[in-house]
Amino acid sequence: MxxxxxxxxxxxxxxxxxxxxxxxxxxxxxxxxxxxxxxxxxxxxxxxxxxxxxxxxxxxxxxxxxxxxxxxxxxxxxxxxxxxxxxxxxxxxxxxxxxxxxxxxxxxxxxxxxxxxxxxxxxxxxxxxxxxxxxxxxxxxxxxxxxxxxxxxxxxxxxxxxxxxxxxxxxxxxxxxxxxxxxxxxxxxxxxxxxxxxxxxxDLVGVEVGGAVKNVIAIACGMMSGAGFAENTRAALITRGIDEMKLLATALGGRRETVTGLSGAGDLTLTCSSTTSRNMSLGHQLGQGIPRPNCFEGRNVVVEGEVNAVSVTDLAARVGVPMPICETVHAILHEGADLQEAFSALWARPIEAEPYALDLSIDHPAPQHSLPFGGHA
CATH class of the missing domain: 3.40.50.720 (NAD(P)-binding Rossmann-like Domain)
Structure with missing residues (x-):
């Protein structure tokens, strides 16, 4: 019994x-x-x-x-x-x-x-x-x-x-x-x-990808915040940043649901919401027009997203994953791209469908126009 x-x-x-x-x-x-x-x-x-x-x-x-x-x-x-x-x-x-x-x-x-x-x-x-x-x-x-x-x-x-x-x-x-x-x-x-x-x-891969990518997206949010843009812009970058995380995580064998959890969406939301984050703070200072050597009052502060902007985009290119926000940050930090021109080009990319099952790409109708830097509240 x-x-x-x-x-x-x-x-x-x-x-x-x-x-x-x-x-x-x-x-x-x-x-x-x-x-x-x-x-x-x-x-x-x-x-x-x-x-x-x-x-x-x-x-x-x-x-x-x-x-x-x-x-x-x-x-x-x-x-x-x-x-x-x-x-x-x-x-x-x-x-x-x-x-x-x-x-x-x-x-x-x-x-x-x-x-x-x-x-x-x-x-x-x-x-x-x-x-x-x-x-x-x-x-x-x-x-x-x-x-x-x-x-x-x-x-x-x-x-x-x-x-x-x-x-x-x-x-x-x-x-x-x-x-x-x-x-x-x-x-x-x-x-x-x-x-x-x-x-x-x-899902160690999914957790690691979320942690690496969020630092780069946080710099992007900081740049746009420092340039004077507000919540609409930050929400768009966070949401599309999560999508970049998902694409890279799944390409490397991770799971999409991991990226929507604490180590992905949770960490990204926090890091992109406050200049307590060194990544957000660096981006904010650059968005205000402060030269990189003068950021953090000239102190040698290690900013993980600055390094990751190179390594993440290199890895994404190697596995064939498009990451336009990370690529924009990389171009500004490491290729001397103008911040205003780079983000205007990001916003003028072809119109795409949000569900990838819908295969769609339409040229943006106004790619020649720049974002209104300096012309907003």
Whole structure:
């Protein structure tokens, strides 16, 4: 006789990772470290500069990136990679995408076997056209690789404002048999608590494409906002930007529905809505006519979308996906195109059908007219 339901053996609950290393003590890496530490787990936060690590340990704050935010005591900062990675159960990579490959090479001698690696940076590698998960797998084979992505500003996350994000890993055969024991589920459980609510995905490609493309679209929104245009324009760029995400994601094997979720449409909407985003802020300054060297008051601020404008459009061209908004941003940032002329040409492209099942292309009736820059409220 089968046992009663209440007497049946239940599968063990998934365990969170009790010891996590966050590589990168910028604003987002620090915010994720704060989330994990608040949930009762030990966190080692690696900072590139020893003086930054010492200051975090001494003050309980990251004054360089999250000034005024008190950090949980369970965070220990260090600039020593061997110390940061010793005995860790999981690693979050929060370094800039441009330095990701070098970081992977640096941690290889110190990384415990089989620990999962979650990306907290977004983009496509410029030289190779690889997604960042492919860069990690290339340099650190044998480790489960995933990503944490969604509509998240670091300061709000660090202050424990209600925040949602997606945790995505490629699922192995074993993961599909026991999805609640997968690295994605365990990482989500590690992050889950207080104001932070994660969702689990097995579509790593879709999540990564959303994160890379949204930075470029945010620069476009910033450019048009800085030039004086308002909500109609931003809504159009966001909506058509999501379409560019979908086309690239599906071409690379991702799923369209992933792009409509937190890591795609959600992240894009947030990033395109506030100059708190460095991508939106850069675009806004350029739209106001500020030369690139003078943006951010001349400070050397890393803007992921500036790099991604090259790598994303190169990748899209390689797989035959048209991405006119990203191509416009690329032309302005890297080919010296005039902002007004480039966006006027974007708006004067042939009229197309919104459902792709309807095959339609009609020349725009007024391609010679420029958008009314300076002639609007």
């Amino acid at each position: 089968r046992p009663a339901i209440k007497d049946q053996i239940q599968p063990p609950a998934p365990d969170p990772y009790s010891s996590v290393t966050v590589l990168g003590a910028g604003s987002w890496g620090t915010a994720l470290a704060a989330v994990i530490a608040r949930n009762g787990h030990n966190v080692r936060l690696w900072a590139r500069r020893p003086e930054q690590a010492d200051a975090i340990n001494a003050s309980g704050q990251n004054g360089d990136y999250l000034q005024g935010v008190d950090l949980p005591e369970a965070i220990t900062a260090t600039s020593d990679l061997a110390e940061a990675l010793s005995g860790t159960q999981a690693v979050i990579l929060a370094t800039p995408s441009l330095t990701l490959r070098a970081m992977c090479q640096a941690i290889a001698p110190h990384l415990p076997a089989d620990v999962p690696l979650a990306l907290a940076c977004k983009g496509v590698e410029r030289r190779t056209g690889l997604l960042l998960s492919e860069v990690v797998s290339d340099e650190l084979p044998g480790h489960p690789v995933g990503a944490v992505s969604g509509p998240t500003f670091a300061r709000e996350t660090a202050l424990d404002h209600p925040t949602a994000a997606t945790v995505a890993f490629a699922f192995s055969y074993h993961d599909r048999l026991k999805p609640d024991q997968s690295p994605a589920a365990r990482m989500a459980l590690t992050l889950s608590g207080h104001g932070f609510r994660p969702y689990v995905s097995d």
